[in-house]
């Protein structure tokens with residue numbers, strides 16, 4: 038069941054709360070080997086296929102690009118570049134429909150392919166990466182545009198940056214693929230295990246982890262066997278393939294960490310906090326490509342499945358290929374096609390049409406029939422059966438959160454730890470009243486973020502107001518200074534007339550000079566917003582307001598517990 | 608091609624309120640068949656009558672409240688309430704009392720509080736208690752089980768008793784009715800009789816009253832079905848039965864002649880029915896796992912206490928209603944520790 042490395046004989050596994058046994062529906066798409074998808078006429082490349090800032094366009098309309106060429110550059114620390122997946126001409130840079138739950142269009146580069154598949158000169162393969170500076174390898178990974186391919190699409194390079202507190206002790210490679218229907222990681226591991234393992238070795242070296250656990254659900258025996266075999270050949274110290282029980286959502290990062298190590302990632306923190314780094318098997322393969330071959334991330338494995346398409350299968354697709362063409366290569370739509378889902382049935386989102394491209398994070402296209410994904414129908418009243426709480430992998434009380442979300446009592450939903458919800462869908466799935474619980478939770482989260490933004494905005498307004506008062510104060514001060522100068526000048530003149538020079542009173546001149554400097558300094562500081570507040574001549578009401586504002590500013594630490602944490606957003 | 612946009616999950620949902628209620632009804636079957644076997648046609652007649660009345664009341668109220676009638680009736684929750692009520696009352700209860708009880712349960716206890724999901728009290732128990740305090744004599748006039756009954760009534764006779772109040776010629780109420788074993792035990796104990804004396808009567812079986820204990824067994828089977836189908840979790844029944852046992856054993860050990868042994872309490876009255884079918888009513892019970900243990904244990908403890916020291920022979924209904932009141936508070940204080948949090952609650 039596992040690879041007995043070193044002196045490990047048995048590995049104890051742990052449970053996470055709740056979870057579901059779902060019919061896995063994976064056999065449909067694993068019948069045949071993964072094929073390379075045909076080169077599409079057009080590739081549509083959104084500038085934001087990752088968490089963080091969108092990339093900046095580097096090409097112009099009409100420009101010819103080569104396969105693997107950098108066409109958009111990362112902006113800021115958390116961002117990822119985009120590369121041309123094939124050679125051709127940039128024909129458009131405009132807003133296009135993209136696969137996103139919001140359904141909103143986004144800026145994309147459209148390339149008309151020329152069929153030549155002409156590569157651009159790639160960076161040096163670094164087979165001897167161990168002799169290089171780790172920072173150089175991390176930069177290579179970042180420049181290859183690699184993001185988490187398990188669905189989260191967080192830039193991998195950023196994750197690998199050292200120095201974020203705790204040293205990494207355990208590297209976890211996520212091959213769980215717990216969601217029904219999706220089989221792209223399964224097929225990748227079956228067919229490309231050596232490539233995945235090579236990537237794992239690089240990640241382990243980079244992270245400095247002592248231990249590396251590759252978690253795979255036990256419903257993928259072939260993948261487990263292939264990975265074990267590859268590992269036997271590659272020999273990575275302290276690395277083990279671990280077969281874990283099939284239970285949704287064991288592929289959730291926090292859930293997998295719990296199953297493999299027994300540790301719980303503290304709420305609102307990232308795994309690095311407890312010395313764990315987690316990466317998906319697809320990401321590992323992409324890392325191997327980037328380091329060992331110099332290739333950027335331009336393709337990935339993708340599952341096309343469901344009763345709504347004729348020949349469910351896995352395809353190796355170029356990023357940017359329109360979804361419709363992929364479905365056509367999976368035999369096209371059947372009469373049963375009723376819902377087009379990007380991702381799996383539990384966490385995927387629906388696409389309105391198939392003209393959107395597959396992006397880096399796209400792991401599955403599920404063309405569901407009405408049997409597979411029936412219309413939700415009317416929800417009835419909650420009967421408080423508690424099934425939702427039993428199913429929740431985070432031990433939340435979905436029923437209570439629903440109650441408060443419906444009453445728009447956002448504070449209460451947060452008291453019930455709304456932001457720990459991973460939107461896995463277990464609660465909605467089991468609810469006998471068919472209440473779309475997750476939908477309520479998404480709504481409540483969005484509302485909370487809006488409120489948070491509003492709060493920040495008003496904070497900003499307050500700061501602006503203070504800056505303005507400071508500016509007024511500074512102008513007053515300048516005016517005063519000018520008046521003083523004038524006075525001084527006037528005072529000087531008669532003195533001159535009288536024939537007494539300032540030289541006769543150097544002390545006074547020095548004092549005047551010092552006063553002027555002080556006033557200037559005060560004004561400058563006020564401009565920068567660090568000056569003492571204008572607290573000299575306030576009335577009682579103003580003082581009270583300031584006190585309140587101060588109290589508020591002091592509060593966020595306390596409020597923080599109930600405020601949406603930033604971690605919820607990533 | 609244009610597709611619908613719907614939020615996740617997109618799965619075929621395995622549960623529904625209707626199927627949940629249907630399983631409760633199915634699980635009730637063994638016990639109700641056994642009851643009919645021991646206590647005659649009255650049980651069946653009341654089950655049908657109560658269901659019809661409950662559905663009619665539910666439909667009427669929904670109409671008045673301007674709510675869609677069909678889906679609500681289709682969830683079968685009214686039928687479950689009616690069935691639980693029908694098997695809790697004596698088999699020869701006059702029809703109008705039955706009607707009153709069921710109507711009160713559905714209209715007041717359920718819909719005045721907002722309908723399914725909103726009622727803080729178990730409707731069937733509210734109806735039952737209303738009748739018990741209003742008509743204590745009729746509500747405690749049970750039939751003897753068939754094995755002890757020399758003059759069982761046939762179908763027509765039962766109907767005419769229920770609807771006309773007319774007993775067949777030559778029979779008197781005293782002759783055909785009999786207190787429940789629990790009631791009897793209590794009365795006799797109050798007369799300072801010893802348990803060993805009391806149990807000499809042919810009324811008694813191995814654990815509880817003859818006939819009665821078998822009914823209990825069949826409800827236990829129904830409970831196992833519900834557990835197996837995951838309609839209920841084990842927490843409430845186990846905690847409730849455990850608490851009854853612990854209390855009963857404790858007092859039994861103190862004085863064997865004044866306090867019946869533990870299993871007597873389990874197999875008498877509505878203990879098993881209550882543990883698996885009444886206390887587990889999701890709407891009015893506690894919902895967290897720890898909360899359910901407390902809730903169940905509370906019902907068990909109160910059941911014993913009221914049976915022993917209260918003024919009524921059985922106490923499951925009162926115990927359930929009392930704990931219903933405590934359920935929201937229990938839930939509040941027993942929130943599970945959220946994954947990734949150190950302590951429970953709203954840390």
Ligand code: SF4
Pocket residue numbers: 418419420421422423424425426435436439464467468469470471472474
């Ligand atoms: S599963 Fe649905 S009906 Fe049951 S308690 Fe949760 S929200 Fe209510």
Ligand code: SF4
Pocket residue numbers: 425428429430431432433435457458459460461462463464465474475478
């Ligand atoms: S969607 Fe959220 S509340 Fe529902 S089961 Fe998953 S984590 Fe729990």
